[in-house]
Amino acid sequence: MAEMTYRDALKQALRDAMTEDDSIFVMGEEVGRYGGAYGVTKGLYEEFGADRLLDTPISEPAIVGAAVGAAMSGMRPVAELMYVDFIGMTMDQLGNQAAKIRYMFGGQIGVPMVLRTQGGTGRSAGAQHSQSLEAYVMHTPGLRLAMPATVADAYHLLRAALRQPDPVVFIEHKSLYAMKEEVNLSAPVPEWGKAAVRREGGDLVIVTYSRQVHYAMQAAQELSKKGVEAAVIDLRTLNPLDFETIRRHVEKTGRVMVVSEAAMTAGVAAELSARIHEECFDYLAEPVVRVAGEDIPISVSVDLEANSVPTPGLIRDVAERMVAVRSAA
Amino acid sequence: MAEMTYRDALKQALRDAMTEDDSIFVMGEEVGRYGGAYGVTKGLYEEFGADRLLDTPISEPAIVGAAVGAAMSGMRPVAELMYVDFIGMTMDQLGNQAAKIRYMFGGQIGVPMVLRTQGGTGRSAGAQHSQSLEAYVMHTPGLRLAMPATVADAYHLLRAALRQPDPVVFIEHKSLYAMKEEVNLSAPVPEWGKAAVRREGGDLVIVTYSRQVHYAMQAAQELSKKGVEAAVIDLRTLNPLDFETIRRHVEKTGRVMVVSEAAMTAGVAAELSARIHEECFDYLAEPVVRVAGEDIPISVSVDLEANSVPTPGLIRDVAERMVAVRSAA
């Protein structure tokens, strides 16, 4: 057991994977000499050299496109997109090329690349550097999607992503990099594609991922003091989606909140809500409640930014009212 | 009353709008001399000249970006994206610029542009020319989204889009261009942002848009022969979303199917399902059923293509079973 940051766990995952597998290399803006805009790759350039920590020009579409070509040529690129907000210029290479190549070519070849990026609020970075755009990815058949919430998952999900035969978009949360947790990297973790139940609880289940796992846990702890026990499911990967774990808890509690930092409309929370309703309808005492990002751009103003996405307080308040509704019923 | 095609209605809308408003111009690949890849603008170049039917190089990101700049400079550009499948290279200009400029700049200015494009299956055009990518747009705050299903709406929604103060993505369906309907363009139509109830029916309500409206109507007619009456709601615009019309019908029928050609996961159908469940839970006899595109790329093979998206037969079968479930219950 050692204390480690989310950032260092990611770095360790890259280091271990690159040591084991020669075909893995990292490419992106400032990933080498600079060590990454958020410091994730700091030191790896010195360890692995310029060929395996490839600093690229500021050319996001071609970065993703080059990663596709490298992946088709026997390598395992880890392309980095400095902010998920830049995914808009790469969605052709990602959605029309990486995601569809195996299918269009009749299964001849896959595109085993990882696109590492980070998203979310928390740094007053404004409307173009604070978004949560995972829904674009989740909606695109052919792309896997992982979003680690914990230090251990930062490590393990990235390692697992680097073993996938298909393209994986790996979205970190910018506000988690400095988070420290005690971790034992050799302790067993759920396998790729399986959710983690971070907390058991019989009164309701909160289904979430990425930073909101921590907000949900904080809310759950406060709720517990008031006698309300919430289970918290950390999805870990959104594609594959571990619906069985969700189902089990929904059937047990009958009350569900889905939480996502992304804009609510047509986002990940919508998918989760729709699926839970359609698959578990008879078990639901009340509708699944979506707690998600507002349908607005993110402001640079600190207060406006913080209130644009779910907070622990909001999660707690809503959970309390959901449970109260039942008690009253 | 005259018979008119969807294609010609679009052209007429452009013609009328351009005649009335000098600031409107069309820009895009092959929109001028060629008359548009699907012939929508044929003849307008001769009528309005090269300045107002501006043929562009094959540069989608800059086409959208130039439209943004023109819209901020007092013009009303109608930028054309030949296929919605190319939206992936423009999502930065669309989602980070057009959608956010009014907000980021504190309300100083808007971006009154229309991005006309077309999507959907039906022409064996393969994985990169057959998609339904409206969810990317619907998920992006700041973008309006219109998807006409009828000839009259092709005209009226485009006219209305050209009066909006904010950016509108206007997605036509490639399989509807040749569709003819009797229309009286001066007859009253629902205003912008209001859904149209294409058919009343008390047994269930089908909520859909674009080509699937016709599939739903076809299914409804077949169902009617078997004594099942389905209401069909054509949403017309997905942003704004007319939830009140949906609510009214859901409360009446208690059974809802949402139909969308887009890939099911995290798509428009998910949003509709989630909202209906959360807003109308007590009225639902059974869960909202999503009938949507498969979570796969579209094949060029005719059969595979046709079966990748909802068909009238599928809609009818599912509706029948939904109603049967109730009768049995």
Add this chain to the structure above:
Amino acid sequence: MTQDVNMAAPAAAASGSNTELLPMYRDMRRVRSFEERVGELFVRGQSAGSMLHLSIGEESAAVGVASLMRKGDTFTTHHRGHGIFLARGADPNRMMAEIAGKESGYCHGKGGSMHIADMGLGHLGANAIVGGGIPAVVGAGLASKRAGRGDVSIAFFGDGAMQQGILYESMNMAALWDLPVMFVCINNQYGMGTRIEQATRGVELHQRARALGLRGETVDGLDVRDVREVAQDLIDGGRAGNPAFLAIDCYRFFGHARMDKSPYRSEEDETQGRAKDPVKFARQALLDGGADEAELAALDGEISAEMDATIDFAVAATPPPLTSMFRDVYASDQPEPEPVRTRIDRILAVE
């Protein structure tokens, strides 16, 4: 029946200066014949859709470059890539089957004309996105540079892609990293109905590459030997890590796709353009070099027969089974996406 790239050359035709040209003529003729059959497949209503882009008039670009490729080399093409793939050694039957959307096609009928690919021949894929296949060669170049075998990776695209930003990004990377990569622009003067002069002011296309630090040339595509000569020099450089750009001037003989009758260009334009016929030119050069008309006619006939058979092959082939729809979205050891019907069945059954 399969193709026979090593079809025996008529003895007389192959003598003297014809030795080099004859195989290139044969390859060009095969491309032309194949494309004519693609047109026929469409007319017979047997193709998957109408998005079929014939490379007639561009045979010297395909053959001049592709004939220089070797095992280990890779390439991507644009939507008008039949000729390149065939010149690289593709089986015309499997190509035609793919164009018809059939199971026995290169991609089991899922890709079609615009998404044909074959890893065996290093074809990393045709692309329906203008410019979409270009950056892949940067990645392939990185891999081949690392492997150090001198393999080159070539992106083929049209003049229309010269206006796509991703080309510049890709060329810049190739130059920056000294990659064994080549960019080949088949300038057939048109992007759909737009002449190159209507799409750009800077029509000396190779200057753009030079400004980014690549080697850059433009060559007239009339004589395939010229194309090959310039391409040879640039590819050799490419193998050594000096990436290059080559624009090949030619003319798109027919419409953009099968439905396009090219109303936007004059008869005169077409007559002038089609006068630059690389296949005819090579045939005449062979005759001038001493080849016998009868022997060439026999060769042409042999090719015609080979290509006729591709239609029969494609028409007789079966479409992919519906169950294949969910296959190959992900790797074969992964669960397939759940069909909508299955999901609905479960939901309605629960009730």
Add this chain to the structure above:
Amino acid sequence: MTQDVNMAAPAAAASGSNTELLPMYRDMRRVRSFEERVGELFVRGQSAGSMLHLSIGEESAAVGVASLMRKGDTFTTHHRGHGIFLARGADPNRMMAEIAGKESGYCHGKGGSMHIADMGLGHLGANAIVGGGIPAVVGAGLASKRAGRGDVSIAFFGDGAMQQGILYESMNMAALWDLPVMFVCINNQYGMGTRIEQATRGVELHQRARALGLRGETVDGLDVRDVREVAQDLIDGGRAGNPAFLAIDCYRFFGHARMDKSPYRSEEDETQGRAKDPVKFARQALLDGGADEAELAALDGEISAEMDATIDFAVAATPPPLTSMFRDVYASDQPEPEPVRTRIDRILAVE
């Protein structure tokens, strides 16, 4: 207190050859002083975030070009655009308030340093996307060409944006359509930690524009008069429909943003780079031209005081009210997006 662009110039300093330089010196000094205060705002924990990009070292680019702009002209900038906007006549108080994320800022605290804009001055917006603001000038150019008033639209961006494809697409359109547009690359040698030579092989940046049919020049930014001279010629051409590109060589004196201590470059590199100080250079030129040190010192002091006040203004300003969160997503006559809380309240109330 508001800015005073027409601040009276000291009499002696403004004589002879100094007449032209003095106002440019003053504007450059104001930019430098302002940026120093931005740094201070951050240190005092009063800025909205740390994504503050100082243009110190680039003052001649801002002033040399912006001083040539007139009413009706428009422009976009990159993330390092404070200097350009100030040189164009912005109110430094409202700028600083925006940088602090306050209600009285140019964008009511929603945009911040990277999304500052002012339609009154033709500022179509700074941009946090490298290259993101470039194509807008093509559209603005179309509008101004149509209006026929000779207004020009200028895109300012850094050397990093030279690797973004959208620049090439935009330049191509401007050349094709003879637009009154100018592309200004402020080449401060670095994109974050990457030197320009580490990002591209073709460092004669203007050649890229020429290859696309634009006029293209590179100028050393040391002497603002040189910048202005070249820019004048290109802008004049631009107004007449000959779009141009101008690269201005300078040096980014400090780190990329406030947290960056530039560990990736040597002290020598910095010493050499900072020796190219356009503000110092202009000051010395003024002295050489007969200006009086005391008068210049007085001017500097006046500017210092003006800029000191911007911090007080920004700190004293109030943040935007929470209710403003849902405002301006759409036009003011449209309903605001429904807050998540309101929606949940309704859902839970129904139960």
